[in-house]
Amino acid sequence: MLHIIKxxxxxxxxxxxxxxxxxxxxxxxxxTFEILTFDKHELTINPSSPYQTMFINATGKxxxxxxxxxxxxxxxxxxxxxxxxxxxxxxxxDEVVKSALIIIYNEENAISDTLKITQPxxxxxxALIKFYKALNGDEWTKNENWCSDKPISEWYGIRAIxxxxxxxxxxxxxAYIEGELPSCITSLKNLRELCFEGTRxxxxxxxxxxxxxxxxxxxxxxxxFSGTIPESLKSCKELKIVDxxxxxxxxxxxxxxxxxxxxxxxxxxxxxxxxxxxxxxxIEGDLVYMSIDNNEISSSIPENxxxxxxxxxxxxxxxxxSGTIPENIGDSRNLMILRLENNxxxxxxxxxxxxxxxxxxxxxxxxxxxxxxTDYLKSNSNYSNWRFENQNNNIKPNN
Numbered sequence: 001m002l003h004i005i006k007x008x009x010x011x012x013x014x015x016x017x018x019x020x021x022x023x024x025x026x027x028x029x030x031x032t033f034e035i036l037t038f039d040k041h042e043l044t045i046n047p048s049s050p051y052q053t054m055f056i057n058a059t060g061k062x063x064x065x066x067x068x069x070x071x072x073x074x075x076x077x078x079x080x081x082x083x084x085x086x087x088x089x090x091x092x093x094d095e096v097v098k099s100a101l102i103i104i105y106n107e108e109n110a111i112s113d114t115l116k117i118t119q120p121x122x123x124x125x126x127a128l129i130k131f132y133k134a135l136n137g138d139e140w141t142k143n144e145n146w147c148s149d150k151p152i153s154e155w156y157g158i159r160a161i162x163x164x165x166x167x168x169x170x171x172x173x174x175a176y177i178e179g180e181l182p183s184c185i186t187s188l189k190n191l192r193e194l195c196f197e198g199t200r201x202x203x204x205x206x207x208x209x210x211x212x213x214x215x216x217x218x219x220x221x222x223x224x225f226s227g228t229i230p231e232s233l234k235s236c237k238e239l240k241i242v243d244x245x246x247x248x249x250x251x252x253x254x255x256x257x258x259x260x261x262x263x264x265x266x267x268x269x270x271x272x273x274x275x276x277x278x279x280x281x282x283i284e285g286d287l288v289y290m291s292i293d294n295n296e297i298s299s300s301i302p303e304n305x306x307x308x309x310x311x312x313x314x315x316x317x318x319x320x321x322s323g324t325i326p327e328n329i330g331d332s333r334n335l336m337i338l339r340l341e342n343n344x345x346x347x348x349x350x351x352x353x354x355x356x357x358x359x360x361x362x363x364x365x366x367x368x369x370x371x372x373x374t375d376y377l378k379s380n381s382n383y384s385n386w387r388f389e390n391q392n393n394n395i396k397p398n399n
Contacts (some may be wrong), residue, residue: 016354034060036106038112045089046126047151048162054085054115056104063107068100076086076100076117090149095126124166125152127170127187134182137203142175165190173198173222180204181225186211192238195219210235219243221267229254236260241269245291252275252338253292258282258308265289269315272296278304291315293339298322306332316362318342330355337361341387345369349388353382362386369394 037057044336045052056062064085071077074088075098085102092098098119105112131137132146140146144156153160157175159168166188171177177196180203185194202224210232216239226248229394233239234256241264242257250272257266258278264286273295279302287308289325293315300323301316312334338359346368351360360382371388 023212034058034106034109034111036060036062036104036111036213038104038115041114042116042118043087044120045087046120047091047122047164050089050091052087054087056083056085058083058104060106062104065105066100066102067103078102079378080354082176087117089103089117089119089124090385091130091151093125093147093149095121121162124164124188124190125375127184128152128155128158128166130184131182134184135177135179140175140177142172159193161190167191168193168195170195171197171199172295173200175199177201181206181220183208188212190214192230193217193219196221196223199223200224204228205230205233208232214234216262217241220247221224222246225249226250229395231256234259238262240264240286246270248272252277255280257305258287261285262275263287267291268295270294272300275299276302277304283306289313290318296320298344300324301326301340303328309334310333310334312358313337315339316343320344322346325349325350327352329353332356333358335359340367341364343366343367349374349377351376353377357381360385362388364388365390 032335035057035208039055039057041050043054064080064392066076070369075092077088079086079188092272100117102115103112108184129147137143137146142156146156150159151163152166153163157167157169161167162274167190170193178200181201183206186206186208189212191215194212194215195217197219200223204227204239207230209230212234215236218239219241222242224247227250228251229244231254233254237260240262245267248271249268251274253268253273253276255278257263257282259282261283262285265288269291273292274297276297276299277294281304288310289312296319300319301321306329309332312323313336315337317339321340323345324347325345327350329350333355335356336358339361341363342384345364346369348370354377357380366386369388369391370393371391374388377383
């Protein structure tokens, strides 16, 4: 009987040992299980932040592979330092959204995780590339870095906000740019400055140029632009400086210019404008300077021009301006320069001009003004500086 009991006890001990070994084996398997995950699983790379850092939660070794990047379009790169993955994407010059997968994996333990990388279309970058191609940019003498994968702020003549939004285009004449201004320019919604000086550009301004609602400074001068000024430009309420001088613009000088609240200076001289009117009262703004000289304007001087209290400089000489000088000219008391020579203006100088005590430079020579008696203006301290001789009083004006 004792022998049987010893046998049973021995059997129990063996069973317990076997169970204990199996338990230890399971514990080993749990201890060797590894964690392998990304912090997040989707990432969008924008031009303002081409470098992104991603932390990888990993308790063991792992490998990395990239899927979705073609050999002929290597736009995605990465570096790994311990468990920090730094991702770098070259700028997207294509009109397609780019995407790729970065996969981390451990084959031995059959675990993995995936990060989806998306690079959207850079609308303003694409607009610049279209602009370049439309104007035969390869023929420019100055086109450094254009259409490259470098930041657009390093492209010749371009300034950008956070290297993502174009704020300024300034291309000079010595770049030898020619062609018509393409409408894709209006895709640059953050543009503040648009300047072409002395280029060979021609044609009409895009009809939708007013889509550039943040525009503050437009200087398209000494070029060969023609046609009328687009009505849409009145939507550019931020405009401060307008210089369209030395072109071939024609038609009427737009009245909306005098409704722009921040406009400080407007230069339309040396064009082919034919008329100038202001049927609405100007708003109280900042307009100080206006040059419309050397055009073909035959209309009379609008009375409302002298209701602009801030106006200091008016150049309207060398036109065909007719009619008389408005009586309310004396209300424009900040006027310092008024150039009206070489026109077809008739009548007498208004008595209210005696109030223009800041008007040091007034010229109205070679018109049809009656200057036989101007003694009523001599109380103006600047009277002796005014020039109104050489009137064509014996010749009938061609109005």
